[in-house]
Amino acid sequence: MAKNYSSKINKIRTFALSLVFIGFIIMYVGIYFREHPWVMTTFMLLGFLGIIGSTVVYFWIGMLSTKAVQVTCPNCGKVTKVLGRVDMCMYCNEPLTLDPNLEGEEFDEDYNKKKK
Secondary structure, eight states: OOOOOOHHHHHHHHHHHHHHHHHHHHHHHHHHTOHHEEEEEEHHHHHHHHHHHHHHHHHHHEEEHHHSEEEEEETTOOOEOSSSSEEEEEOOOOOOEEEEETTTTTTOOOGGGGOO
């Protein structure tokens, strides 16, 4: 069974974008409780916190992205960023590694985990 991999930066950006939409959905749910101001306010604040959380995640991944190593993908020729020992190309999902010991090995995200 093949796993669906994508670059770490894109995964985190997708999570942050989903937080925005989840926040909006929670806020819209609050509209149905107009007769109960405390319930409506609670939903509005929870939705707002989701949107603020997305801002924090976007800021964090932006800072992390500045420290990522830029490499040229051997498959598509575009410049992409690599986080950790192994990552995927942002454009064509080509497995990439900066570790010479992993050259030719089967791609596995577990290579990024620290061994205990």
